[in-house]
Amino acid sequence: MPRTKTFRLVTSLLDPKLAPARQLATAYHQRWEIENGFAELKTACAAPDSSCAPGHPS
Numbered sequence: 597m598p599r600t601k602t603f604r605l606v607t608s609l610l611d612p613k614l615a616p617a618r619q620l621a622t623a624y625h626q627r628w629e630i631e632n633g634f635a636e637l638k639t640a641c642a643a644p645d646s647s648c649a650p651g652h653p654s
Contacts (some may be wrong), residue, residue, distance in 0.1 A: 603621065603641060605621060605624060
């Protein structure tokens with residue numbers, strides 16, 4: 597089912613042939629998926645019982 601919601605993305609990339617809107621929207625979405633993954637990893641590693649917390653014995 598195609599998406600029907602409209603989004604607005606502001607960019608300094610002005611050539612639609614080099615940076616098509618759909619490609620920019622996809623890259624933006626992927627970037628935030630990665631950012632969210634890093635945030636989850638950071639939160640998990642901050643737990644005192646985490647094996648990635650500093651000072652945790654290996």
